[in-house]
Amino acid sequence: MLIRSCRRRSLAVALALLPAGAGAATITVTTTADGSIPDQCTLRDAIAAANTNAAVAGCTGGDVGNDEIAFAPEVTGTIALTEGQLTISDKLTLSGPGADALTIDAQGQSRVFDIEGDQETSYETTLSGLTLTGGRTTADGDNGGAVRSLSAFHLVDSVVTGNSTAGPNSVGGGLFTATTTQLLRSRITRNWTEGYGSLAGGVMVAFGTAEVVDSTVADNWTEGETSGGGGIVVFWAWFDATFVNSTISGNETRGNASQAAGLAVGGNAFLTNTTVSGNRTLGDNAGGGFIDGAAMSVTGNITLSNSSVVDNRSVSAGGVAIAIAANPGTGLIKATNSVIASTTEGGAALCSKPLDVAASTHNLATDASCGGDALVGGTPVAAAALALAPLADNGGSTWTHALLPGSAAIDSGDDSACAAAPVGNLDQRGHLRPQDGDGDGTAACDVGAFEADDADRIFIDGFDGAP
Numbered sequence: 001m002l003i004r005s006c007r008r009r010s011l012a013v014a015l016a017l018l019p020a021g022a023g024a025a026t027i028t029v030t031t032t033a034d035g036s037i038p039d040q041c042t043l044r045d046a047i048a049a050a051n052t053n054a055a056v057a058g059c060t061g062g063d064v065g066n067d068e069i070a071f072a073p074e075v076t077g078t079i080a081l082t083e084g085q086l087t088i089s090d091k092l093t094l095s096g097p098g099a100d101a102l103t104i105d106a107q108g109q110s111r112v113f114d115i116e117g118d119q120e121t122s123y124e125t126t127l128s129g130l131t132l133t134g135g136r137t138t139a140d141g142d143n144g145g146a147v148r149s150l151s152a153f154h155l156v157d158s159v160v161t162g163n164s165t166a167g168p169n170s171v172g173g174g175l176f177t178a179t180t181t182q183l184l185r186s187r188i189t190r191n192w193t194e195g196y197g198s199l200a201g202g203v204m205v206a207f208g209t210a211e212v213v214d215s216t217v218a219d220n221w222t223e224g225e226t227s228g229g230g231g232i233v234v235f236w237a238w239f240d241a242t243f244v245n246s247t248i249s250g251n252e253t254r255g256n257a258s259q260a261a262g263l264a265v266g267g268n269a270f271l272t273n274t275t276v277s278g279n280r281t282l283g284d285n286a287g288g289g290f291i292d293g294a295a296m297s298v299t300g301n302i303t304l305s306n307s308s309v310v311d312n313r314s315v316s317a318g319g320v321a322i323a324i325a326a327n328p329g330t331g332l333i334k335a336t337n338s339v340i341a342s343t344t345e346g347g348a349a350l351c352s353k354p355l356d357v358a359a360s361t362h363n364l365a366t367d368a369s370c371g372g373d374a375l376v377g378g379t380p381v382a383a384a385a386l387a388l389a390p391l392a393d394n395g396g397s398t399w400t401h402a403l404l405p406g407s408a409a410i411d412s413g414d415d416s417a418c419a420a421a422p423v424g425n426l427d428q429r430g431h432l433r434p435q436d437g438d439g440d441g442t443a444a445c446d447v448g449a450f451e452a453d454d455a456d457r458i459f460i461d462g463f464d465g466a467p
């Protein structure tokens with residue numbers, strides 16, 4: 001009752017303060033300096049103006065609602081933080097000029113951003129067009145090296161790199177978000193955690209869904225024991241994670257009892273036109289919170305649609321690629337038109353259990369652990385027959401494994417599944433499917449995230465068309 005009346009009163013106060021015609025204000029940063037400078041608008045003051053809905057130094061005042069912070073054209077280069085993290089306590093869109101044009105560097109002294117919020121109030125924040133680096137926390141339980149967001153969070157066209165947490169139980173070397181999280185056309189690379197129990201070298205989503213689109217989570221790692229999730233962790237068991245046109249690669253867990261080098265998801269994981277490649281668990285993972293899976297460890301269902309899971313490595317038994325600790329009614333690996341492969345001999349089983357036959361078809365796997373019924377031809381394929389090129393920039397916004405001529409994946413997919421949502425006749429790069437990659441006159445979808453070009457067009461472009 002008390003809480004309700006307080007809330008009603010604060011709403012009334014807020015409405016009284018609302019000027020006629022109020023909406024989002026745009027506040028323009030005019031300098032790369034930190035701190036406060038008379039007649040100039042630093043980023044720190046711009047955020048204060050947006051938080052307080054009042055002018056601060058040379059910054060115009062924000063409004064009640066979702067303010068936007070923009071940057072004057074001459075504000076490029078690096079904003080080096082000298083006064084600690086930037087705290088956001090109102091809804092905000094922070095629109096940088098581009099990740100290549102402007103970096104915010106916390107210089108190893110603090111986080112870059114701390115976004116407040118709680119169950120009652122979400123200060124939903126969008127960060128775009130920025131590089132965030134040098135974020136670091138050192139205290140026990142201090143989550144989020146670059147960003148800690150307790151409100152809904154969107155990262156767009158941005159790079160988060162070189163951030164870390166040092167203390168124990170400090171999750172999310174790059175990002176820690178408490179609730180709904182979206183990564184769009186962004187790169188999370190080379191972030192890490194150092195302490196015991198510090199999950200998620202790259203991204204930790206503690207209690208909300210995650211949507212990762214046209215984005216890369218690569219080369220992040222955890223160092224401590226019981227620190228699962230080298231790349232990204234979506235923690236709580238009733239929240240799903242969706243990956244579209246994205247690449248999760250080269251992430252590692254280095255301590256013992258630290259499973260899931262690429263991704264760990266508490267709910268269901270949906271991967272479409274997505275590549276999970278070269279992630280490694282290096283410790284002894286007989287114990288710990290997830291079943292060991294170098295590529296991914298999921299406690300709901302896994303659904304792979306035209307995705308490629310390639311060369312993920314685990315040193316302990318119990319699953320190189322996919323592992324599941326099943327909740328009641330879940331624990332299925334569903335895969336369509338997908339590659340699950342190791343291109344080297346040996347290693348632990350690729351699948352912790354066979355693919356769910358009722359919801360799987362037209363896959364290629366290089367060992368028998370994924371079962372035979374949902375594979376092309378009913379049996380595993382030799383790694384050499386897959387003819388996968390190394391992970392590389394083949395166009396599009398994320399890296400892929402190209403299919404070399406003669407690959408068993410070319411024109412071997414199920415066309416109706418490929419045409420339907422969520423694949424929609426596109427590959428991870430956005431190229432149109434299906435192409436006639438084997439040159440037999442019939443276009444058909446390829447298995448995996450990459451669609452090889454039409455063989456005739458390669459011939460025309462590469463030979464006849466040459467001068």
Ligand SMILES: [Ca+2]
Nearest residue numbers: 050062063090
């Ligand atoms: Ca505001």
Ligand SMILES: [Ca+2]
Nearest residue numbers: 411435444446
């Ligand atoms: Ca094809």
Ligand SMILES: [Ca+2]
Nearest residue numbers: 411436440442
């Ligand atoms: Ca063909």
